[in-house]
Amino acid sequence: MELTTGAILAGFIPFGAPPRLTHPLVVRSPMLIAHRGGAGLAPENTLAAFRRAIDLWAADMIELDVHASADGHCVVIHDPTVDRTTNGNGAVGDMTLDQLKALDAGYHFTRDRKTHPFRDNGVTIPTIDEVLEALPDTPLTIEVKTAAAQAPLFAAIERAGATNRVVAAGMYERDRTMFDSWGGAISASAEQVGRYHRWYSMRLGRFWTIDADVVQVPEFHGSRRIVTQKFVKALHTRGLKVHVWTVNVESDMQRLLDWGVDGLVTDRPDVASRVLNRYVDRPLPPGASDAASRAGTGG
DSSP: OOOOHHHHHHHBOOTTOOOOOOOGGGOSSSEEEEETTTTTTSOTTSHHHHHHHHHTTOOSEEEEEEEEOTTSOEEEOSSSBSTTTSSOOSBGGGSOHHHHHTSOTTSSOOSSSSOOTTTTSOOOOOBHHHHHHHOTTOOEEEEESSGGGHHHHHHHHHHHTOGGGEEEEESSGGGOTTGGGOOSEEBOOHHHHHHHHHHHHTTOGGGBOOSSSEEEEESEETTEEOOOHHHHHHHHHTTOEEEEEOOOOHHHHHHHHHTTOSEEEESOHHHHHHHHHHHHOOOOOHHHHHHHHHHHTTO
């Protein structure tokens, strides 16, 4: 990507400039962040998943994705089509809210590739309004998957008075055209992280920062390693928190915590809760007791 003068100046900082203040929403560390609500345990991006992540696994934050429906509603779904996660087919942006609501969002979910425990149980694609109402106290990272989702998303957040508990995220800057006027916390874009990483790789990271409150990043981009202990430390010196996705294996979680990452974005909040119990003596959540009870009775 070509770097314009404006893009360079936007990230440049004088040597010795103080780090930014940590946003209260992401100050806690380490955080258990349920990716799409815990996609390994329940149908992703549904209220069923979100409630389980909170009630059973005591997730600190829910990560979710939004698109815009054909009639301008902000709906919670990751893909641009409904095919993978519902019993329907077609583009989200070509369907009205009524059409999307008629689909079974629990249709395909399975943990054993044999049974589908959420099928025909009324699991639907939620609107962001429904999520904000159902989870009135829960911090959320909301990733816009298309620029069209921004206006209905920010309007819904304002109606709910939820600005102080939402991290606005978007992978690409083309989908973040309204972020400058957003009054809450912001996660870095892929382009911002890429620009910083190039300066960091040249040992010039002290001259560069990211205009965001948190960096949510994969450990690898293809075969290229992004997250290292030194990279995490460098971002911390600039006042930036680091959340790594999507981390589902215990050994990876432990290593990243040893490196100082501030959040584990995971499909398996059950696994993360056990690791955090051992690592920071975090109390085991209700789901751990239920799982142990079932194991003890052969359930």
